[in-house]
Amino acid sequence: MNVKFLKLIVILCIMCSAVILNACSDKEEDNKAIIKYLDNTFGKNTYTIRQDNYHWFVTLNEYPELTFFYTVSHDPFSMSSPSIKTDFDHVFGEYVVKKYKESYNLGEDELFFDSPINFVYYTKVSSLEELKIPYDRVMKFISFVSEKYPILIDVGLMKIRMDIEGIHLKGMDDNDTMIYQEISEVKKDGLSIKTYKEICEKLSPKLKTHLDNPDGIIFHADIGRSFILGSDTFEDCLHKNLILKNGIVEELKKIILRPGESSEFYIFKSEDQYKFTEISLQAKNLSDSPCSLFEATIIKAVIDGAKDLFIDTEWIELDYDKRREWKEPYEVLGISLPKTEKEKKEGVQYKNIKILFEMNEYYKGVKRVTLTF
Structure with missing residues (x-):
């Protein structure tokens, strides 16, 4: 057999072995990274984990009805550490919305989870006075989560935006039908909630006080x-x-x-x-x-x-x-x-x-x- 050909085979075998060893090493490192992340986020012995190829499926002991996955993403062109990706936000966020709607009536309003905003509450009103009713509904949702699913606050997933339709502000275009108000977000010292009074004080000076001229x-x-x-x-x-x-x-x-x-x-x-x-x-x-x-x-x-x-x-x-x-x-x-x-x-x-x-x-x-x- 040609000597050069034998050398080529040996080199290829070495390369394949290196790739396999490197892949195994990466998998072990990824598993360590996942465990460390889960321990830091949820605490040790608070979850069960099952691995399937490059996915880790996790169930929290406190919420056995939910399972979400984690993966480790490597960028071959970057020197930064691998990033951990998960569907935890969507799985948990959508589940909480579903459970809340089973017990509470939102009328004509809508509540849904939309990452990265987190929770969005939509309402249509004609005045700031009418806004008080949907605002109180948002407060009930916050109380519901705080009582039954505080983990969302612990992991920083309680950012709520209220989308308000029907109130017209000075300077708005005809196609500007929505006013966006941040209601709550998680900060270092806990959950920060904007009061109804704060919303009114912000919007009142901007309210449009006259009807549009149809001849304009x-x-x-x-x-x-x-x-x-x-x-x-x-x-x-x-x-x-x-x-x-x-x-x-x-x-x-x-x-x-x-x-x-x-x-x-x-x-x-x-x-x-x-x-x-x-x-x-x-x-x-x-x-x-x-x-x-x-x-x-x-x-x-x-x-x-x-x-x-x-x-x-x-x-x-x-x-x-x-x-x-x-x-x-x-x-x-x-x-x-x-x-x-x-x-x-x-x-x-x-x-x-x-x-x-x-x-x-x-x-x-x-x-x-x-x-x-």
Whole structure:
């Protein structure tokens, strides 16, 4: 037999032996890691364990009806220690929700387990007063877990989020239907629970106090949230995830507008320093009596530097890109270009507003859009 061939066989045998020995060694180390983890988490002699290949199936003595698995994950490209993975969270979390629903009525509300959030409680109410009922139900759930399944608190699995639908906050888009409130989480000194009073104190100043004007027109530039021209108040605009560039909020609160009086323009920009779009807004007192600037209605918007813009039901590309078909903005909205001197100055009528697109001077595309209610 060829000597080189024999050497190759010997090398392959050695490699195979090394792989087998290494795999056995890894398995023993993994088993030690699992046992150490379980002892530290649940305590010694508090569980039974059964191994099947690379899975360890565990049952806690206190909860014999539940079994969950553990695995050890190795990253061959990392120098970090192997990680332990388990379905304990889902198995235990879903089981507790099921047991709670067997004894307690949630009405039209919903409760479910959703890792990594842990527990989510959904409710639909029309006011903060109505929120008290579902909040009390969440408190009953916390008491239920604390009494019968305290292990969830011990292992840090009692983070509860309440998803609230039906309450509208200043600055919310029409498609923003949910308010998210963290109710409880496990900290070093125990379970931290947000009180109903704390929730009300946080949400009350943000509650929307007026109905949307059905004749208002929605627009959304490429920063912040949507605006409703002819409907949103100036205060609403302070909750659009934008920064007020000119003006101090505390000083603006003091401004009073006479009936029919318009404010100066206030500039809003993105919190992202790499986005350069600016939205200048003007408010007007549309009532028959004096009102604060915060209560005045937004009746004019000037958008500078945006790449695209949503108006009413249409998305309009303002930046010209020769790689794809580009339509004139007026064409997208189904209206003609400005013809008269007045239209060139004030804009073209579109439903309840006038729109003026100002084009770049030396290259194709829109540099500024003016919307007037």
